[in-house]
Amino acid sequence: MTEDNIKQKTRQILEKARLKLITSLTDSIPQTIAVIGAFLIGAIVLAATGYSPLEAYGTMLAGAFGDIYGIGQTLTQATPILFTALAFLLAFKCGLFNLGAEGQLIIGGFFAAVVGVSLNGLPVFIHLPLALLAGILGGAIWGFIPAILKAKLGAHEVITTLMSSYVALYVTSYFVNYPLKAPGWVSQTIPIAASAELPRLLPVTQLSAAFILSIAAAIATAYLLEKTTIGYEIRAIGLNPAAAENAGISTKRGMILALVISGAIAGVGGAGEILGVHRRFIDGFSPGYGWDGIAVALIGGLNPLGSIIAAILFGAIRSGGISMNISTGVPLDIINVLQALVVLFVAAPKIFEYVKKKGGFKWLKLST
């Protein structure tokens, strides 16, 4: 290759990268506006309740990103939300509204914990992957159940995924309160074996290798959607099921596959929490990661890589909110207010658009 050739190639690649950056920046304008808007209104709420918005946000920012500990906690909080966001968006691309990431995460965590506490004496390189696989399997099963109900009986996935989340919560709760309960007052299992633990990345913080897994999952999801035939078919079904069917793509098969993969992703998220953060299964360990994931996916523009940024934002609000609470006395509830505002700005119109496009609130029988 001549020098000119190389120069030309480099220029082409740079130009491509520049275009990509510009489009992704312009694509994220609505999300950016939403976040700014949410914080502005949040400031009004803070001022009205007698706190200084500047001080509050300042300590929040410092708490979330000010030091290694803060960054560690931000990323720790972001990890499970990123998994559930990916789970939501993958199903969404197939035209499905998976409200079951919460349950899939819980089951995934539970399966991982069972393998983690039971198979003692295995070497790390077998025990840890097995525990993670158990998490994948648990989530996948919890995605498969609503999928098969939809394919065979036509049950709407909004209802079945939502309900299966509660089943997951209460079934696991039973196990850690009775057969698998560790001695003591807390509803939890005994600690998992050290050989099943995901390594911690930063000292003092809870940040574990699960974070790396979540980034890998985001890249894998993007790859699956854009560069594989499965992703192509999933997207075709999501955008126009009739045309997909006409082209010989089985929409039922595609939907089952999408929900199973979606569940599996949420399942790894749960396994990551158990094996990396808590190191035992605790009843109700998820403070609603599944629901936050929906918001994060939508704020991330239903894009796996955008979801990384949105998940870190949500993680920062959570971890920064705690330091804000400690140093300025602003109640922790402001976190929920801020998150809700971001969701209102971004997600609500999108959810409505989507549901409308899908034929209205037919399953609620409102629009007859």
Add this chain to the structure above:
Amino acid sequence: MSSAIKMVGITKSFSGTLANDGIDFDVKEGEVHSLLGENGAGKTVLMSILYGLYKPDQGKIFVKGKEAKIENPAKAISLGIGMVHQHFMLVPSLTVAENIVLGSEPEKYRFWLDSEKANEDVTELSRKYGLEVDPKTVVNTLPVGVQQRVEILKALFRRAEFLILDEPTSVLSPQEVVGLFKAIAALKQQGKSVVFISHKLKEVCAISDRITVLKRGRISGTVNKENIDMEELAKMMVGREIPVVPLQNPFLQEKVVLQAEGLKAFDKRKMLGLKSVTFKVHESEILGMAGIEGNGQSELIEVLMGLRKLDEGKILLNGKPITNASVHERIKSGFSIIPEDRQKTGLVLDFSVSDNLILGRQDQPPFAEKFYKLNLEKESELAQELIQEYSIQTPTKETPVRHLSGGTQQRVVVAREFSRQPKFIIASQPTRGLDIGAAEYVRRKLIEMRDKGCAILLISADLDEVLALSDRIAVIYEGKIVAVREHSKTNELEIGLLMTGAAND
């Protein structure tokens, strides 16, 4: 008799297509005036304008000599105009009487529905017009014919003097049609006017005082009862505009590619949509399927593609049975389809041109590689090739097809379907909604494919197109093939009469 309703110079277009083009139409008191025409001729649009559902771009409406601005159905109702739609607008869980009085319910102690009064009113009304119904029956338990009666009573309850019936017989059994005609006669006697919209020649001839024929948004003539001539009407309805190129097909072969035997299938309403359809398509042959829409064509296409379950019958491709093959298997063995509605079933509008071009082939080499990897370079190469070969006017191959014109979208479909070397092509309304140039292009391509050896089933409501392209013509009517003719041994008149059920083999 004077004209009670007069529509003058009505013009209405939808995104560039003229649905009504300067139409003059009038209804006299106490007459049955039919609007006859093929699907898409503009009948329903014209009447929807009269009923206030659409606003005309141009034109005026006079009711009893006074100009009327009809902005909405409420206004139309207040002027005494009632419309019974093709799809009923009844609340299924309410009783007959409740449905009829809905919106102007008789009240008792304010806000309480006076059911007794409602029942009495309805009974009286039904007796007056000879439209028998039981006011207390719940609507969803009634057969369609009776539901239609309820719709008519609903309009009469609102004091309609002009009743528009949109394709009222399309949902009825023959016996129910007789009942409807009796009811229409009774209405006429009471001095009501009826506009009867239909594409069924025989029915229109049986019931009308006057018939106005619409074709492609224009009036092709109005005929009085005394001068009805079925052949003349059929000609007015389907008359040709494209000059037909006499076809010589030197390639015609004896070899049968597709064979359909005794196909039976139910339609969406769970009625028999296809009643024993049998036909063959040979190599290098275009078999035209002429017929008015809704006579089983959609069911036939779905059954052939494997999208709808066949209740009886066999389908063979090159002698091999494929009756139970999936859509995927059919495509792999050489089926291609230009679907009737390219936007709904032919394309993924938010996919790029190149993504659309591999739809249906995405899981086959060279596009699919190991581990489900999609070969994007091969996809891009194919797109480049097809964009050139089929002159697809698109800014880039990454442009979503949503942004392309209808003609260009159709080129994308044609390019995709014809480039995978099909053995059998189903072309359903392949030129619908296209401008002349684009339509011509698609027709030429069809002939090109035929000359290459493809067996083509052309399904079109446009008789001119069927006549211009087909080597043989089959006529489908009410789910049956009523005749098959050689191109050289038939004419539009004969086919037109067969299509409308006015003639039979």
